[in-house]
Amino acid sequence: MFASAEFWVAVAFVIFWGILFYYGVPGKVLGQLDSRGKRIAGELAEAKRLRQDAERLLKEYEAKRTAAEQEAADIVSNARAEAERLAAEAQEKITDFVKRRTATAEAKIAQAExxxxxEVRAAAVDAAIKASERVLRDEITGATAASFVTQSLNDVRTKLQ
Structure with a gap:
């Protein structure tokens, strides 16, 4: 039994395990495995939390994108409505401007008429006065005639004008 190689291998094996247990290697190995298991479990929990955060952020960004698209559509709609309102307002102002210009032009034409x-009436009055003066001078003579003609002509001028 002591001469067999298998016996000495078994003794060396038992001594080897004895030394390992003496120095606490199996406990350290188990501690290492436990700490590694805990670290892996922590990393898995962190990965799960990060995934949940990523899903939450994705939902938030999708909601923000939808809100931004809606806001852009509202802006475009408001811009179109504003442009249409401004065009109608400009058309109304142009129409009003044309009406006022037409009225002003008609007033100027009426004033010119x-x-x-x-002027025609004044020219006719002057012509009538001159004609009356010639007629009266030819028919009435003397100092009283001159004063009478002058006074009458002044009266006619003031009444006709």
């Missing part, structure tokens, strides 16, 4: 009519 009135002025021309007044």
């Amino acid at each position: 009135a002025q021309a009519s007044a």
